[in-house]
Amino acid sequence: MAAQSNSIESARIAARAADRIKAEDIGAFDVSQPLPITDIMLVATGKSERQVLAIADEVQKDLYLEDGGRQPLTIDGREEGRWVVLDFGDIVVHVMHREAHDFYGLERLWGDCPRVDLDLPRAVSTDDSPTDGEDVRSGSEDSPHDGRADGGLMASGRVDV
Numbered sequence: 001m002a003a004q005s006n007s008i009e010s011a012r013i014a015a016r017a018a019d020r021i022k023a024e025d026i027g028a029f030d031v032s033q034p035l036p037i038t039d040i041m042l043v044a045t046g047k048s049e050r051q052v053l054a055i056a057d058e059v060q061k062d063l064y065l066e067d068g069g070r071q072p073l074t075i076d077g078r079e080e081g082r083w084v085v086l087d088f089g090d091i092v093v094h095v096m097h098r099e100a101h102d103f104y105g106l107e108r109l110w111g112d113c114p115r116v117d118l119d120l121p122r123a124v125s126t127d128d129s130p131t132d133g134e135d136v137r138s139g140s141e142d143s144p145h146d147g148r149a150d151g152g153l154m155a156s157g158r159v160d161v
Helices: 005-020 049-066 098-104
Strands: 024-030 040-046 074-076 083-087 091-097
Touching: 005 024, 005 040, 005 049, 005 091, 040 049, 040 098, 049 083, 049 091, 091 098
Parallel strands: 040 091
Antiparallel strands: 024 040, 074 083, 083 091
């Protein structure tokens, strides 16, 4: 049984949130076949504990605001900021510090499962550097970003949902 379409859309919302906070190695796997308890595992990597927490907060905020008030069933790892797990039932989001990501290699664990297309803008490499006026974060000139990490949604910073 393949992942449900609403789970895929939720994963895309989470991935866009992580991408906005400059997460790296964002990927998702349809694990509905080997794991009947969830549909999708999403993995995102941060370079520091602060970035890991910011990514997790942004994912949680966007799923609440854009996906019908969704809240995680459980949250683990927020105190340490090295590996935060947000369990939404049908999707489980792993936000990992670079060192934890490299050590545990969750992509290898779920590598036999189909990858989920997250519809993220392609990354800009040094070979195809942006031209003047092109938005590096999204790869397009018509990016909705205003340059702030929260995409202009919040005036004061963090929102607890």
